[in-house]
Amino acid sequence: MKTQTQLTKRTFLLWTGLILAAIGxxxxxxxxxxxxxxxxxGLLYSLIALTxxxxxxxxxxxxxxxxxxxxxxVKKEKGKIKELMIKAIKTISLIxxxxxxxxxxxxxxxxxxxxxxxxxxxxIGLSLLITFMLPIIWGVLQGTNRFGHLGLNNSAEMVVKLAxxxxxxxxxxxxxxxxxxxxxxxxxAAFFIGFIPIRxxxxxxxxxxxxxxxxxxxxxxxxxxxxFFVALYSIDIILARYFFSPLYAGLYSAVSVISKVLxxxxxAITRVMFSEIIEKHGKKKTEDSRKKSRKVLFRSLGFLAIxxxxxxxxxxxxPELIINVVVGNRYIAATPxxxxxxxxxxxxxxxxxxxxxxxxxxxxxxxxxxxxGSVAFxxxxxxxxxxxxxxxxxxxxxxxxxxxxxxxxxxxxx
Numbered sequence: 237m238k239t240q241t242q243l244t245k246r247t248f249l250l251w252t253g254l255i256l257a258a259i260g261x262x263x264x265x266x267x268x269x270x271x272x273x274x275x276x277x278g279l280l281y282s283l284i285a286l287t288x289x290x291x292x293x294x295x296x297x298x299x300x301x302x303x304x305x306x307x308x309x310v311k312k313e314k315g316k317i318k319e320l321m322i323k324a325i326k327t328i329s330l331i332x333x334x335x336x337x338x339x340x341x342x343x344x345x346x347x348x349x350x351x352x353x354x355x356x357x358x359x360i361g362l363s364l365l366i367t368f369m370l371p372i373i374w375g376v377l378q379g380t381n382r383f384g385h386l387g388l389n390n391s392a393e394m395v396v397k398l399a400x401x402x403x404x405x406x407x408x409x410x411x412x413x414x415x416x417x418x419x420x421x422x423x424x425a426a427f428f429i430g431f432i433p434i435r436x437x438x439x440x441x442x443x444x445x446x447x448x449x450x451x452x453x454x455x456x457x458x459x460x461x462x463x464f465f466v467a468l469y470s471i472d473i474i475l476a477r478y479f480f481s482p483l484y485a486g487l488y489s490a491v492s493v494i495s496k497v498l499x500x501x502x503x504a505i506t507r508v509m510f511s512e513i514i515e516k517h518g519k520k521k522t523e524d525s526r527k528k529s530r531k532v533l534f535r536s537l538g539f540l541a542i543x544x545x546x547x548x549x550x551x552x553x554x555p556e557l558i559i560n561v562v563v564g565n566r567y568i569a570a571t572p573x574x575x576x577x578x579x580x581x582x583x584x585x586x587x588x589x590x591x592x593x594x595x596x597x598x599x600x601x602x603x604x605x606x607x608x609g610s611v612a613f614x615x616x617x618x619x620x621x622x623x624x625x626x627x628x629x630x631x632x633x634x635x636x637x638x639x640x641x642x643x644x645x646x647x648x649x650x
Contacts, residue, residue, distance in 0.1 A: 264398045265493045268415050269563040271405050276412045278477060278486030281493065282350050283360045283416060285473035295462040297328060298371035298378070299510070299595060300455045305379025306514045308445075314436065315443030321376055322442070328368045336364045349478050359413055363420035370423055373430030376437065378511055385433035386507075392429050397422035457601040464608035465591060468640070469499065469584065471616055472633055479623045487570040488626055490563045495577035498547045502540055502585040506592045509536040513596040533593050533648075540589055544582040551578040576630045583637040590644040600647040607647070611640045 269277050301324060308316040339361045346357045370393075377386040397418050404414030431438065476488040513529050551558065555574040559567055594604045615636045623629045 264394065264401050264415075264418075266562050267398070268401060268405065269490060269493075269567070271402075272412055272415070274486035274566055275482035276486075278482055278489045279350070279352055279356070280412050280415050281489035282473055282477035282485065283352075283356060284419070285470040285477075286346065286350065286357075286360065294367060294371050295466065296455060296459045297324065297368060298375045299458050299462070299592075301372055301375025302378040302507075302511060303454070303514055303596075305376050306511055309380045313443060313445075314440035316445045317376060317380070317437050318440050319442045319444055321372060321437070324372045325369065328372065332365050332368045335368070336361060339364055349474065351477070351482070356413055356416060359416045360419070362417075363423060366420055366424045366427060370427045370430070373427060373434070376434055377430065378507055380434070380437070381511065382433055383508065389426055389430050389433075393422050393426035396425045457605065458595060460605045461591065461595070461601065461608060464605065464612045465588075467612045468608065468615060468637075469496070471612070472619060472629075475616070475619050475623070476626075476629065479619075479629075480626070484626055487567055488573070488629070490559070490567040491570045491573045491577050491630075494558065494562055494574065495551075495581045498544065498578060498581040499585050499588070501547075502543060502588065505536050505539050505543070506589050509533065509589065510592045510596045513593070529593075529597050530648075533589070536589055536593075537586070540585060544585060548578055548582060551575055570626070573626055573630045576627075576634045580630070580634040580637040583634075583641045587637070587641045587644050590641075590647065594647055603647050604644070607640070607643045611636060611643065614639075 265281075268280060272280065301320065304320055305317050308314075308320070340358070343354050343357055346352075347354055350357070374386060374389065377383075377389065400418035400421055401415050404410045404417055405412075408414060410417070473489065473492060476492075477485045480488065509532055513532050552575050556568065556571045559565075559571050559574065591604060591608070594600050615633070618632045618636065619629060622632050
């Protein structure tokens, strides 16, 4: 009962912060949808999707930092958390620079795929210099159960991005490039603000730890898993930009943004479940610990089912109203697509929960990676083959996500 109460409380704290962050984030997307042309909005969203592929380590870093921070936090070893954080910042700084250089070297390819100019792509690439740093702070906040501060930090990033986006696009008149510039600046702001609630860890005396081999193996497993995972919710946006006209790519971007409210809203449940399982049962391999971990999983699935039910009900009953209110009547032609995309995101949210559960108990990582990799390949192949129109494109995404969920269910068997 205590575990359920903690899960509910922590989920509520983090969800409250993430809801505020989501409001800011989606206000950014929705306001940009109204300020920019449909074509420019499609370009903006496809550029952001491109950075998703390059920021695959983002989720890996956050997950690994959270896992080890939780283990040190339970033992009251703040010095080891500080050492972990310092090592991570040094290593990630180098990775950020290398990633940015690779991104710049591939500029000719990006301009061809996304049908845009070098200037816009170069600007979005700036976010790669700082975006890997932020998950270090978020991982520490999550691992030390500071879900309220984690939610507030997410909110701070979105508020800064929204404010800068409006100023740079509307007041200064930079158009789509103004929206792009707001992204790395907001990430940098959230990173530095994030040090405030972890002052006690910063002041602690560093304490070395010997977990390099296990940390490396776990990090590599997580990296492979998240490489395929991120591809599954970003490759479709890039392909839509490539295959369809700017107008239709813009319509698809609007529906994709709205439907992802469901997926990103579910991350509060996923994050809390992940920390809860590691804190209570993560290193134990007994049958009793597995049963307790599964109880946390089933409670989380229950919360997620309720949330998905509410979102799907609204999307199926009032699709045109949602499109009109959120992004405006210029995107009303995309209304028939919303129910399919929302349903696809519901299945993807359940898949996400299973993936994080397997990572939290260090279970079936190879099988999980193989499933995600296979499905990501299938999604790319089927979208390349079947894109006669947007409806066919979206139905392929729905079918792939249903298949992904069913495949991941098999990893829960003992």
